[in-house]
Amino acid sequence: MNNLLQAQLKIVPEMPLLLQKRYKVLMAILLAGEIGRRSLSELVHLTERETRKETDLLNQQGLITISNVGMKITKEGKDVLDTLKDVIHEWSGLIQLEQQLQQTYNLSRVIIVPGDSEGNNLAKSLLGQVAAKQLNCLTQSKQIVAVTGGGTIASIAEYLTQFVKQKALTYVAARGGIGEEVQLQANTIAASFATATNGLSRTLYLPDHLSEEAYNMMMKEPVIKEMLELYDQTSVVIHGIGDAMEMARRRNSTPEEIQTIEEAGAVGEAFGYYFNKDGKAVHRIRTVGIQLKQLESVQHLLAVAGGSSKATAIGSYLKHAPPQTVLITDEGAAKELVKQNRDIN
Amino acid sequence: MNNLLQAQLKIVPEMPLLLQKRYKVLMAILLAGEIGRRSLSELVHLTERETRKETDLLNQQGLITISNVGMKITKEGKDVLDTLKDVIHEWSGLIQLEQQLQQTYNLSRVIIVPGDSEGNNLAKSLLGQVAAKQLNCLTQSKQIVAVTGGGTIASIAEYLTQFVKQKALTYVAARGGIGEEVQLQANTIAASFATATNGLSRTLYLPDHLSEEAYNMMMKEPVIKEMLELYDQTSVVIHGIGDAMEMARRRNSTPEEIQTIEEAGAVGEAFGYYFNKDGKAVHRIRTVGIQLKQLESVQHLLAVAGGSSKATAIGSYLKHAPPQTVLITDEGAAKELVKQNRDIN
DNA sequence: ATCGGGTGGGACAATTATTGTCCAACTAAA
DNA sequence: TTTAGTTGGACAATAATTGTCCCACCCGAT
Numbered sequence: 001m002n003n004l005l006q007a008q009l010k011i012v013p014e015m016p017l018l019l020q021k022r023y024k025v026l027m028a029i030l031l032a033g034e035i036g037r038r039s040l041s042e043l044v045h046l047t048e049r050e051t052r053k054e055t056d057l058l059n060q061q062g063l064i065t066i067s068n069v070g071m072k073i074t075k076e077g078k079d080v081l082d083t084l085k086d087v088i089h090e091w092s093g094l095i096q097l098e099q100q101l102q103q104t105y106n107l108s109r110v111i112i113v114p115g116d117s118e119g120n121n122l123a124k125s126l127l128g129q130v131a132a133k134q135l136n137c138l139t140q141s142k143q144i145v146a147v148t149g150g151g152t153i154a155s156i157a158e159y160l161t162q163f164v165k166q167k168a169l170t171y172v173a174a175r176g177g178i179g180e181e182v183q184l185q186a187n188t189i190a191a192s193f194a195t196a197t198n199g200l201s202r203t204l205y206l207p208d209h210l211s212e213e214a215y216n217m218m219m220k221e222p223v224i225k226e227m228l229e230l231y232d233q234t235s236v237v238i239h240g241i242g243d244a245m246e247m248a249r250r251r252n253s254t255p256e257e258i259q260t261i262e263e264a265g266a267v268g269e270a271f272g273y274y275f276n277k278d279g280k281a282v283h284r285i286r287t288v289g290i291q292l293k294q295l296e297s298v299q300h301l302l303a304v305a306g307g308s309s310k311a312t313a314i315g316s317y318l319k320h321a322p323p324q325t326v327l328i329t330d331e332g333a334a335k336e337l338v339k340q341n342r343d344i345n
Numbered sequence: 346m347n348n349l350l351q352a353q354l355k356i357v358p359e360m361p362l363l364l365q366k367r368y369k370v371l372m373a374i375l376l377a378g379e380i381g382r383r384s385l386s387e388l389v390h391l392t393e394r395e396t397r398k399e400t401d402l403l404n405q406q407g408l409i410t411i412s413n414v415g416m417k418i419t420k421e422g423k424d425v426l427d428t429l430k431d432v433i434h435e436w437s438g439l440i441q442l443e444q445q446l447q448q449t450y451n452l453s454r455v456i457i458v459p460g461d462s463e464g465n466n467l468a469k470s471l472l473g474q475v476a477a478k479q480l481n482c483l484t485q486s487k488q489i490v491a492v493t494g495g496g497t498i499a500s501i502a503e504y505l506t507q508f509v510k511q512k513a514l515t516y517v518a519a520r521g522g523i524g525e526e527v528q529l530q531a532n533t534i535a536a537s538f539a540t541a542t543n544g545l546s547r548t549l550y551l552p553d554h555l556s557e558e559a560y561n562m563m564m565k566e567p568v569i570k571e572m573l574e575l576y577d578q579t580s581v582v583i584h585g586i587g588d589a590m591e592m593a594r595r596r597n598s599t600p601e602e603i604q605t606i607e608e609a610g611a612v613g614e615a616f617g618y619y620f621n622k623d624g625k626a627v628h629r630i631r632t633v634g635i636q637l638k639q640l641e642s643v644q645h646l647l648a649v650a651g652g653s654s655k656a657t658a659i660g661s662y663l664k665h666a667p668p669q670t671v672l673i674t675d676e677g678a679a680k681e682l683v684k685q686n687r688d689i690n
Numbered sequence: 691a692t693c694g695g696g697t698g699g700g701a702c703a704a705t706t707a708t709t710g711t712c713c714a715a716c717t718a719a720a
Numbered sequence: 721t722t723t724a725g726t727t728g729g730a731c732a733a734t735a736a737t738t739g740t741c742c743c744a745c746c747c748g749a750t
Binding site: 036037038039052066067068069070071 | 696697698699
């Protein structure tokens with residue numbers, strides 16, 4: 001690690017606090033485009049006064065302009081943000097956290113963005129940005145990318161535009177529609193990814209809650225079989241991780257199903273599979289989708305999930321996640337994860 | 346320049362202040378070896394409370410240990426100081442100052458240490474340290490170094506020990522004794538340099554205020570001529586710059602001489618020459634010594650002088666200083682110099 | 691034309707932190 | 721024992737920070 005930064009840290013230990021706070025504010029202004037003091041303070045969870053203090057400073061430093069319609073980031077501000085990105089990372093101790101998680105769960109890589117998605121839109125945006133960037137790094141031309149549903153994954157689309165163009169990627173939904181809001185369904189998301197990157201998408205709508213018979217029938221249909229074969233050719237899977245109960249509720253699961261899930265001790269959810277706290281898949285939504293076994297032969301798995309309250313869920317999935325998984329999460333979830341692990345030992 | 350540091354500076358502009366303050370305190374503790382809070386606060390010109398605040402922090406960071414006999418720097422503290430040396434330089438804007446002075450006076454190089462020697466012993470020490478280091482860099486084995494008198498030059502001796510050994514340098518007094526305190530005379534200093542570095546020294550004591558006749562006589566003496574020839578072989582001259590009036594007083598000059606000097610508009614002094622504000626030599630002490638013309642053919646000139654009040658004097662000498670001059674000064678003098686130049690234009 | 695929701699900047703009391711300045715207890719050396 | 725040094729505690733006075741208003745203004749929608 002950089003020797004100089006460490007020395008600075010030693011002699012001015014309050015630096016990271018200041019740096020992070022202002023970075024956060026500046027980043028929020030960047031993301032919001034043009035924003036007023038009060039809305040901003042809500043966004044970054046600072047009091048109005050403090051926000052004002054910081055923005056005044058940023059203004060004085062020429063990093064933002066501040067007019068009667070709101071505050072905007074300047075070219076210089078953007079440059080500073082960009083330059084500072086790595087330092088923030090280093091000074092926040094996130095790098096250590098990343099290594100720790102990477103080792104305890106035996107993952108390919110862990111990327112932690114500062115902040116907590118829990119109520120903080122900023123961290124959410126960062127999560128999306130970073131995920132988009134990673135997707136860009138991990139894919140090659142004409143590969144197939146499988147995507148799941150969920151808000152976190154959906155939000156990646158808007159940051160994809162800057163990357164991934166000209167790669168002619170094909171996006172497939174990792175699972176059929178499973179009763180969520182349309183905007184959060186894998187199908188919709190796969191389509192939106194394709195639109196954003198001039199790619200293709202293959203979607204598949206199936207009614208939920210098929211009877212076992214109907215399900216088995218469907219699996220023999222050529223269209224479906226074709227879809228399943230696509231999963232075998234998938235190079236990258238990008239998926240979220242959800243809280244088991246919350247997902248069940250969001251999916252309008254039947255009371256019986258919810259009870260089953262609850263009794264099985266499920267805490268986490270991914271790809272429509274429910275995992276208990278030991279990482280064992282204890283239940284699955286009965287619809288067409290990528291199989292757990294297929295995951296193991298996929299080149300890259302991008303797990304994107306943040307928010308401290310999701311920590312338990314994330315932990316449960318990671319317990320048995322394939323080693324080629326790249327976890328993209330936020331500070332809040334990461335810290336909570338580490339804490340929970342510490343409590344156990 | 347380092348992009349990262351600039352970005353940090355932009356977003357945390359109060360950083361240099363904190364950094365410099367703590368650096369100063371830490372440096373003072375290093376130099377003092379073991380020191381108490383009150384003595385320290387006097388040394389660094391901070392109130393007792395503020396000193397305490399900073400030392401508490403440094404202690405907490407493990408950069409100093411603090412016992413009931415005083416405070417001491419730790420190994421880690423030394424490391425931090427060393428690592429931070431360059432940053433301090435950069436963040437203080439001293440580098441820009443250096444370049445500015447180097448260009449306006451057409452010098453080989455300018456080195457500015459933080460602080461103001463004016464009443465601040467810390468800056469004085471740094472001046473000596475840096476000068477010693479430069480001397481080490483600029484000399485080669487068996488070369489001849491001419492030194493002048495003055496407190497600033499005298500203080501270099503104690504930092505020479507770490508460097509310049511094994512080079513077998515010969516130190517000669519750039520001028521004969523000229524009525525100053527023994528400790529500040531060129532002869533004494535040349536000898537102390539030699540002692541500190543296991544070198545040789547050639548000294549020459551001559552009574553001051555020789556009559557013109559006697560002076561001319563002396564110049565023909567073999568011993569003297571030999572000395573003068575040494576000046577031609579001198580590779581490095583290391584000299585101070587003094588305030589004209591102050592030097593005249595220190596040298597117990599006769600009232601007539603003082604009047605002459607004053608009327609000639611002398612403001613600066615170096616090598617026993619007095620310079621007016623245009624950099625013209627308007628008077629010289631009549632004693633054996635290196636000639637202005639000889640300076641021009643010397644490889645390296647090390648001008649060492651600090652303190653804001655000396656700025657005018659320094660400026661006057663620099664006006665016509667040989668281009669191979671390396672100026673070592675402090676922040677106080679440098680800023681004052683720039684200010685005076687600005688006022689003229 | 692006017693209203694509503696947004697903007698920045700001004701103001702101010704309450705609270706919090708900082709500051710300067712003591713003093714007591716202690717230690718090492720003289 | 722005395723002396724000159726040290727730290728850490730204490731505390732009132734002062735300064736800075738903070739949370740919270742309000743106001744005038746601008747802009748777009750109504």
